[in-house]
Amino acid sequence: MLKLETIQDSLQTPIxxxxxxxxxxxxxxxxxxxxxxxxxxxILVILGGSGCGKSTLLKHMVxxxxxxxxxxxxxxxxxxxxxxxxxxxxxxxMGVLFQSxxxxxxxxxxxxxxxxxQEYTDLSPREIQDIVKMKLALVNLAGYxxxxxxxxxxxxxxxxxxxxxxxxxxxxxxxxEPSAGLDPISAAELDILIKSINAGLGTTMVVVTHELESISxxxxxxxxxxxxxxxxxxxxxxxxxxxxxxxxxxxxxxNRRPGTGHQPKRN
Amino acid sequence: MKKRAVTPLPYSIEVAGEKGKEVVFSLxxxxxxxxxxxxxxxxxxxxxxxxxxxxxxxLSRVEYLDSAGALVLLKLQQAAxxxxxxxxxxxxxxxxxxxxxxxxxxxxxxxxxxKDRDATNLVEELGGGAKRFTEDLVQVTTFLGELLRALAxxxxxxxxxxxxxxxxxxxxxxxxxxxxxxLISFLLGxxxxxxxxxxxxxxGANVYVAPLLAIAVVKELGPIMTAILVxxxxxxxxxxxxxxxxxNEEVDALITMGFDPIRFLALPKVLAAxxxxxxxxxxxxxxxxxxxLVVGVLxxxxxxxxxxxxxxxxxxxxxxxxxxxxxxxxxLLIAGIGCQRGFQVRGGAEAxxxxxxxxxxxxxxxxxxxxxxxxxxxxYLGI
Numbered sequence: 001m002l003k004l005e006t007i008q009d010s011l012q013t014p015i016x017x018x019x020x021x022x023x024x025x026x027x028x029x030x031x032x033x034x035x036x037x038x039x040x041x042x043i044l045v046i047l048g049g050s051g052c053g054k055s056t057l058l059k060h061m062v063x064x065x066x067x068x069x070x071x072x073x074x075x076x077x078x079x080x081x082x083x084x085x086x087x088x089x090x091x092x093x094m095g096v097l098f099q100s101x102x103x104x105x106x107x108x109x110x111x112x113x114x115x116x117x118q119e120y121t122d123l124s125p126r127e128i129q130d131i132v133k134m135k136l137a138l139v140n141l142a143g144y145x146x147x148x149x150x151x152x153x154x155x156x157x158x159x160x161x162x163x164x165x166x167x168x169x170x171x172x173x174x175x176x177e178p179s180a181g182l183d184p185i186s187a188a189e190l191d192i193l194i195k196s197i198n199a200g201l202g203t204t205m206v207v208v209t210h211e212l213e214s215i216s217x218x219x220x221x222x223x224x225x226x227x228x229x230x231x232x233x234x235x236x237x238x239x240x241x242x243x244x245x246x247x248x249x250x251x252x253x254x255n256r257r258p259g260t261g262h263q264p265k266r267n
Numbered sequence: 268m269k270k271r272a273v274t275p276l277p278y279s280i281e282v283a284g285e286k287g288k289e290v291v292f293s294l295x296x297x298x299x300x301x302x303x304x305x306x307x308x309x310x311x312x313x314x315x316x317x318x319x320x321x322x323x324x325x326l327s328r329v330e331y332l333d334s335a336g337a338l339v340l341l342k343l344q345q346a347a348x349x350x351x352x353x354x355x356x357x358x359x360x361x362x363x364x365x366x367x368x369x370x371x372x373x374x375x376x377x378x379x380x381x382k383d384r385d386a387t388n389l390v391e392e393l394g395g396g397a398k399r400f401t402e403d404l405v406q407v408t409t410f411l412g413e414l415l416r417a418l419a420x421x422x423x424x425x426x427x428x429x430x431x432x433x434x435x436x437x438x439x440x441x442x443x444x445x446x447x448x449x450l451i452s453f454l455l456g457x458x459x460x461x462x463x464x465x466x467x468x469x470x471g472a473n474v475y476v477a478p479l480l481a482i483a484v485v486k487e488l489g490p491i492m493t494a495i496l497v498x499x500x501x502x503x504x505x506x507x508x509x510x511x512x513x514x515n516e517e518v519d520a521l522i523t524m525g526f527d528p529i530r531f532l533a534l535p536k537v538l539a540a541x542x543x544x545x546x547x548x549x550x551x552x553x554x555x556x557x558x559x560l561v562v563g564v565l566x567x568x569x570x571x572x573x574x575x576x577x578x579x580x581x582x583x584x585x586x587x588x589x590x591x592x593x594x595x596x597x598x599l600l601i602a603g604i605g606c607q608r609g610f611q612v613r614g615g616a617e618a619x620x621x622x623x624x625x626x627x628x629x630x631x632x633x634x635x636x637x638x639x640x641x642x643x644x645x646x647y648l649g650i
Binding site: 105106121122123124127130131133134135137138140142143144145146147149150166168169196197199200201202 | 304374
């Protein structure tokens with residue numbers, strides 16, 4: 001049987017390895033041969049213009065889509081595996097924050113956050129309640145345990161979604177467009193929260209976004225996808241890339257210049 | 268899902284010191300979620316046993332701490348405080364400190380802003396129920412009024428109706444429902460004829476099976492069974508469709524574009540239902556009688572001609588037309604309540620489900636109540 005040691009053993013190796021990953025819908029190839037690694041404890045931002053496949057890449061990494069080619073290895077386990085026990089371990093070790101929070105509308109925030117704890121642990125209701133309270137406090141939602149998702153604002157929904165994603169203290173957190181649809185202040189608050197959780201708990205984070213402010217504030221490292229190149233066109237430190245990238249596509253993105261070749265002008 | 272905790276990695280609690288005096292708990296290994304249960308009880312038990320006057324918790328041997336583990340430490344601190352002990356953490360590694368700083372002790376004690384939702388008493392429940400019922404009645408009446416106005420407008424301005432939509436709903440509510448309507452009414456006619464023949468045989472009254480079945484099916488069973496099927500198939504679909512549009516703000520979009528959502532969304536459905544339900548009813552009547560015919564021919568030694576002749580003489584146009592009018596009214600109620608429940612949706616997926624259920628239940632209720640009213644009215648009108 002697989003034990004937690006497997007995950008612990010991989011402490012030294014990168015927590016996620018994406019190897020020659022190819023995504024294809026029918027005849028439409030989104031990207032091809034994408035390889036990169038995510039190191040333990042870092043915040044990696046995946047960015048690129050609309051339609052470059054960054055959300056698709058994220059869905060491959062969390063196992064929502066099976067790859068057309070290549071593989072994703074999370075905590076030493078190949079995501080293509082059929083072994084239920086392995087998949088359970090992987091799922092326990094990761095959390096995903098979806099774009100709109102994806103809270104279950106019929107459950108209170110406490111029930112939303114408590115759900116993974118109920119299913120994956122043998123804790124008593126009292127202990128679950130304590131942990132739920134702590135997680136909600138962690139995302140600055142102390143006191144909101146009996147609220148329903150429809151009774152709170154968009155920013156709060158995302159934070160509650162983050163609390164649910166963190167319920168089992170995962171090693172990796174995935175964020176799909178965390179600041180989309182938020183006002184600048186809520187977005188900045190969420191960025192601060194992401195940074196403080198990363199610093200405090202050492203959780204590895206993979207963030208998909210195209211918000212420049214978010215990128216410069218949270219990213220330790222970025223990888224940039226491009227629609228036409230069907231793959232990665234740049235990776236590294238965002239501050240470095242912004243000013244010194246030789247690739248005009250990268251410089252255009254960071255300096256908000258409409259493309260020199262992205263969308264040809266029609267006459 | 269099967270609950271099975273992952274094989275936990277070990278943790279340890281070492282106790283040093285003298286009972287009732289200075290005590291040191293030294294924690295080591297994984298202070299984490301998967302160990303939480305035994306950790307909590309272990310720490311509390313040792314606290315109970317040693318009953319220290321001064322407690323130091325040494326964290327130098329901690330290899331891994333997560334936020335659930337940090338919670339155990341804070342709980343221990345709290346417990347020590349309530350016993351008014353001299354308490355301190357010692358040798359806190361930097362990573363552990365980072366996590367402990369993340370937890371805000373005041374927030375952890377914050378009471379819920381909304382108290383328990385289930386804490387209502389019987390009187391409150393009753394009052395709330397009555398209030399909701401009254402509000403619902405007002406809303407349904409208002410909606411019915413608006414719907415009738417839209418219907419009247421449509422009669423005066425037939426070109427304003429979206430006939431393509433009407434045709435598509437006629438297909439979905441009518442034609443697509445033919446198989447189930449055939450099956451149910453045929454079998455119902457068969458069973459009814461069979462059961463009544465068993466009774467009537469004892470009195471040699473076999474010949475009355477055909478008239479009995481004809482009148483029962485045409486006057487009551489045909490319209491009611493059809494209405495119930497349409498409520499289940501189409502009333503629910505209308506509520507779910509409009510409800511989902513409401514959730515996706517599509518209804519709001521219609522309003523801002525200057526369309527009347529009732530005329531745009533509800534009217535085609537109601538018109539379609541009012542056309543197809545009487546037709547389906549007529550069809551159900553025929554299937555029911557066909558079911559009776561099978562029993563008559565195979566079980567009662569009647570010829571098909573006699574059976575049909577008996578059926579024909581027992582029915583008049585005054586039996587058939589009112590039952591079709593009744594079916595039309597059922598259609599108005601089923602489609603109307605389906606749309607109204609759809610427009611009532613607020614919130615998300617669960618609200619759509621509630622609206623769909625409520626549309627079917629309310630439609631069934633209205634069908635039975637209206638049917639009783641029709642029975643009384645027809646009786647006194649002498650039809």
